[in-house]
Amino acid sequence: MPKPLVLPGGDLPVVMADAGPWITLAYADALELLLAPGWPLVMVDMVLEELTRSDTPTSQRIATWVAEQRIFVLATEVCRRSSGRRQRHLGEMAIQEAMHALALNVPPRRGVFLFEDHKIARASFLLPAGCSKVTTRSWLMFLERQGWLESAGLSCVSTAPPLPASRFRATRPLRSGPPAARCAGPR
Amino acid sequence: MASVNFTAALDRDLLRRAKVLAAQHDTSISALLSAELRYLVDTFEKAEQLGNSTAATLLAFALGRLSDDQVMEQLQLEHEEDLFLLMAQAHLPMPRLAVQANEAMVMELEQLAASAKP
Numbered sequence: 355m356p357k358p359l360v361l362p363g364g365d366l367p368v369v370m371a372d373a374g375p376w377i378t379l380a381y382a383d384a385l386e387l388l389l390a391p392g393w394p395l396v397m398v399d400m401v402l403e404e405l406t407r408s409d410t411p412t413s414q415r416i417a418t419w420v421a422e423q424r425i426f427v428l429a430t431e432v433c434r435r436s437s438g439r440r441q442r443h444l445g446e447m448a449i450q451e452a453m454h455a456l457a458l459n460v461p462p463r464r465g466v467f468l469f470e471d472h473k474i475a476r477a478s479f480l481l482p483a484g485c486s487k488v489t490t491r492s493w494l495m496f497l498e499r500q501g502w503l504e505s506a507g508l509s510c511v512s513t514a515p516p517l518p519a520s521r522f523r524a525t526r527p528l529r530s531g532p533p534a535a536r537c538a539g540p541r
Numbered sequence: 542m543a544s545v546n547f548t549a550a551l552d553r554d555l556l557r558r559a560k561v562l563a564a565q566h567d568t569s570i571s572a573l574l575s576a577e578l579r580y581l582v583d584t585f586e587k588a589e590q591l592g593n594s595t596a597a598t599l600l601a602f603a604l605g606r607l608s609d610d611q612v613m614e615q616l617q618l619e620h621e622e623d624l625f626l627l628m629a630q631a632h633l634p635m636p637r638l639a640v641q642a643n644e645a646m647v648m649e650l651e652q653l654a655a656s657a658k659p
Contacts, residue, residue: 373622374621377625378625410622411622412622471635471638474638475638486649486650486653487646488646489642489643489646492643495643499647500654
């Protein structure tokens, strides 16, 4: 019998984002837009791992913000079993696991999952009932129409080039330890 | 240099925003378009001369002809953020879904908000 999923926010929809939206919003210094509707924001452990295991222009910003805002980090089996592997799509696999967990919860919990456009277009996701897959752009449009974001802000977040080219640098490993060591899943 | 008129189709909202931007910066849409197009063409020509296919690969991604997986493999990128930065550096937009697809998602979120007030 799977353990019931204990998430914050009562029966409100849960918001979870893939790495792309986190990166986009971090560059725009607008991570707080993930909290705008007042729905609980949950960070999937494998996504956090992918976002912070290398030293990138946004890794520290995201890690700090998640800690400061006390964002709930959801432990997944994917992260626990990844064993430090740098395999592609592990974050998406963990998100899929989170979707299933929401759908199987009693009572089922609604979930809003943010992805960048090119990942939404991918057909490999099984979307359980009660889970919505939306783009960062549609999330921002939604916030604008609800009056939580000025239209000028929408343009700024969704179209701004992230950083001057001179600040570009390839990512490099941030820590020497195995990434799986930071996954919080049951062992 | 002599200039010529030509006709092109643009997204209505993009044109509206371009007009606002042009007005704010006391310039014209033609000038904005020329500047970006010049950058794109110069970058591509230079890359081609150097036998560098990165620009072409990124453009194919922007146009939805290559997936992120394919681009990252071809350019040997490990991190998603590197692709994001390369696209910005090349002045290319990330690929986008159609306006209608985004509209449908907004409506879904609005319905959810109506039934789930914090």
